Amino acid sequence: MLGVEAQKPPKGKWTTAPFDPRFPNQNQTRNCYQNFLGETWGAGRKSPDYHRCVKAMNRRGKSAQPCEYYFREYRSLCPISWVQRWNQQIQDGTFAGKI
């Protein structure tokens, strides 16, 4: 068997993103894009799901560990090539979205 270890998924719980009624149709582009923006938005802007979760947990004095769940879940939506391209654009300063 070639690389049995390599064929195992990375450690941790990776789930499929659940149904989001904000994006009910087959075209999930907006779902991916909105959540990608959400992750890269810093504090002071409209809070994205992940960051919102972190803030709320910190306010209640709890660990932000469960928030990792959001992070992985929405990363599973976007094609890797899109995320790579957008991250490259952010680095180059040519990203069109508001972050």
Add this chain to the structure above:
Amino acid sequence: MNHQTHAFHMVNPSPWPLTGALSALLITSGLTMWFHFNSMTLMLLGLLACIMTMYQWWRDIVREGTYQGHHTPTVQKGLRYGMVLFIISEVFFFAGFFWAFYHSSLAPTPELGGYWPPAGINPLNPTEVPLLNTAILLASGVSITWAHHSLMEGHRKHVIQSLLTTIILGIYFTLLQASEYFEAPFTISDGIYGSTFFVATGFHGLHVIIGSTFLTVCLIRQLLFHFTSKHHFGFEAAAWYWHFVDVVWLFLYVSIYWWGS
């Protein structure tokens, strides 16, 4: 005895439909020569043929109606149907461009930044020249209505004054819009925003020029005493067309200039 016993106009054979079709062929193939082979000759020939066809065909219609009396009420009814159907077809023509605009602007893609106006686009301020243009066209709608009423009441001087006012307002609109085109910070090649903006407003501008020309022809005919207070369909057709142009602008203004900014 050789006279017709029906109210319709059996038009004499005419070469203009053929020359019109030929001009269409020359224009379209001329566009190909211009786009791909860097030559404008064929297209210019086609445009010339088109203009000559229009001039002679409509001149003949004026001769048949005004000078020879062929335009009975029945014939006029047919002409009315024709103009209405033509304007309806133009409505559908513009509907396509509005569809394109709304398709792109209601769900802006990630490439645009996910918002409208897209990233990097500074739209024109709708409260500046575009608002003035709206006022100009609305005023021209009033002046052309004044012209129509003057015509029906037999006030020759007022017809000439109000028709001239309408035409001048139309030219003023065209000049302002041309200046906007030169001064705009974005061009037709600036993504989908540029495409939808300039194609929709551009075709509208072309229709303003066509409408102004139609009105000018009416002014000339009025000066030559062609119209009576009861029979002036050419003028009515021009007025319908002018109101159509005005309405299209209102949709453009609200959709692209105002909502789209």
